[in-house]
Amino acid sequence: MESTMSEAPAAKHLIVVSYDAFSEDNWETASRLPNLSKLMKNGAYSNRLKSVYPTLTYVVHTTIATGMYPDKHGIHHNNPLQPFVPEEDQHWFWFREAVKTPTIYDAARKQGMSTAGILWPVSGKSSIQYNIPEIRALKGENQALKVLRSGSPVYCIQMEMKHGRIRQGIEQPYLDDFSTQCAVDTIKRKKPNLLMMHLIDLDDAKHMYGTDSEEVHEVLLRMDHRLGEIMQAVEDAGIKDDTVLMVQGDHGQFNVRYKVHLNTLLQAKGLIYEENGELRWRAFFQCGGGSAYLHVRPGDEEAEALALAAVEEYMNNGASGVESVYDRDKLDRMHASPYTRIMLEARLGYCFDESLDEQVVVDLKAHGIRYATHGYSPDKSGYRCNIVISGAKIKHDFAIGDIEMVDIAPTMGRILGIDFSHGDGRVLEEIFAK
Structure with a gap:
């Protein structure tokens, strides 16, 4: 215009x-x-x-x-x-x-x-x-x-x-x-x-x-x-x-104590795997500190279901760093990009990291690390x-x-x-x- x-x-x-x-x-x-x-x-x-x-x-x-x-x-x-x-x-x-x-x-x-x-x-x-x-x-x-x-x-x-x-x-x-x-x-x-x-x-x-x-x-x-x-x-x-x-x-x-490696959850479910010496993915979390986009290969509905099941299983663990799973309806109300169908919101004290790590959760304080980040919901x-x-x-x-x-x-x-x-x-x- x-x-x-x-x-x-x-x-x-x-x-x-x-x-x-x-x-x-x-x-x-x-x-x-x-x-x-x-x-x-x-x-x-x-x-x-x-x-x-x-x-x-x-x-x-x-x-x-x-x-x-x-x-x-x-x-x-x-x-x-x-x-x-x-x-x-x-x-x-x-x-x-x-x-x-x-x-x-x-x-x-x-x-x-x-x-x-x-x-x-x-x-x-x-x-x-x-x-x-x-x-x-x-x-x-x-x-x-x-x-x-x-x-x-x-x-x-x-x-x-x-x-x-x-x-x-x-x-x-x-x-x-x-x-x-x-x-x-x-x-x-x-x-x-x-x-x-x-x-x-x-x-x-x-x-x-x-x-x-x-x-x-x-x-x-x-x-x-x-x-x-x-x-x-x-x-x-x-x-x-x-x-x-x-x-x-x-x-x-916000100050962060725990860093959550979401893609380690997907790797454990075979959604991230190695083929001919290279890492491949059916589902992948693009992380942004306090939030993360869930990506799945086009048409791979099974991968989305398996990824969400892995997240739910993790959330049922008492120490889960995931506060909410936002579907497209919620994301539309927040005017978030139509880039993916699902986003995760982190709890206070937690953030998401997309690198693969042997541990799902790393306690930064135990490693003597001070850290804060953003990416969370503006609400x-x-x-x-x-x-x-x-x-x-x-x-x-x-x-x-x-x-x-x-x-x-x-x-x-x-x-x-x-x-x-x-x-x-x-x-x-x-x-x-x-």
């Missing part, structure tokens, strides 16, 4: 900071820090932003950019299905062509607006004018070349030459410091109408150290400092009165995200209340004066000062 100019824009410039894994459990601390609290004072905010299912970064970011649920936009997971490929060797949904619906950055370009993207997921080879896409080299590939081929070559080279020394591969805090300096530079020199950036430090810290760790607290402080740098860049560029800054999380995380308690939308024409110190992830893109459109109301969400009209 074509996007058109609607009513007068609320701002000429919109900066969207995706603060990965910024969720309600971080709200009390973050909202008291100098820069986020300043944005809140001059804007609207909520710690009741509901995500989409499954709560995986690429699924959610595609909803943020399209205003559509996963059942329409086509990104069901971070990765396409790749049975038996180790996680670090898997392809991801890196490229814009995988998204089946219009994006806000395409709509902005059609209106002649300038756009920038810094590590925005699923934006490789997209229309974004100044684009450093989030993408990773696999075995035999060159990282720099892959970025150049998938992004804006001249812009990528300029940013690398000016700020590349900050980065140390994908290690934090250096990666987010690099992204922030690229954003500061881009705001001051390019003054894009729409800048969308993805900061990952908090998500990484939660995964590695748990949600309630000192490391997470340190990231919240670093993130507030980064926000301050972006706010200062807006001021230095002379566009403060005509800029809206949006800071938002995409999902929460789980204590799992909402935070958002702050700040600018001259936004109501000041205004609590929005309950909102949906699909509401973000149409609201971005309304801020820029673009009609982007064809999706599943609504414009958050209540945030605008009359």
Whole structure:
């Protein structure tokens, strides 16, 4: 659907900071820090932003950019299905062509607006004018070349030459410091109408150290400092009165003690087997932390029945990590991708892993491992995200209340004066000062 100019824009410039894994459990601390609290004072905010299912970064970011649920936009997971490929060797949904619906950055370009993207997921080879896409080299590939081929070559080279020394591969805090300096530079020199950036430090810290760790607290402080740098860049560029800054999380995380290897259950039933030295499957679980898709070979109804029986047998075991088996009716109500007929939801304290392991359940605590993850149902308690939308024409110190992830893109459109109301969400009209 074509996007058109609607009513007068609320701002000429919109900066969207995706603060990965910024969720309600971080709200009390973050909202008291100098820069986020300043944005809140001059804007609207909520710690009741509901995500989409499954709560995986690429699924959610595609909803943020399209205003559509996963059942329409086509990104069901971070990765396409790749049975038996180790996680670090898997392809991801890196490229814009995988998204089946219009994006806000395409709509902005059609209106002649300038756009920038810094590590925005699923934006490789997209229309974004100044684009450093989030993408990773696999075995035999060159990282720099892959970025150049998938992004804006001249812009990528300029940013690398000016700020590349900050980065140390994908290690934090250096990666987010690099992204922030690229954003500061881009705001001051390019003054894009729409800048969308993805900061990952908090998500990484939660995964590695748990949600309630000192490391997470340190990231919240670093993130507030980064926000301050972006706010200062807006001021230095002379566009403060005509800029809206949006800071938002995409999902929460939960601490995990037990990792469940679902495909080991299927292997025990002969649904995963070896043939001529190669692993084969009749049924396979594609796992996403707190959830898992059950795949069966087309037409193999027996495999589905055997897989579900294996799950039921496991659930009857008192220590089962499976909370629910969602059928298609339930998944349709959750607007989950029509990718498979069955999904499993993990209990709190458990997550799913698709690698084959001799043990079905591994106790991470017994191995001295701290870990947290996401992918769970957005309906789980204590799992909402935070958002702050700040600018001259936004109501000041205004609590929005309950909102949906699909509401973000149409609201971005309304801020820029673009009609982007064809999706599943609504414009958050209540945030605008009359």
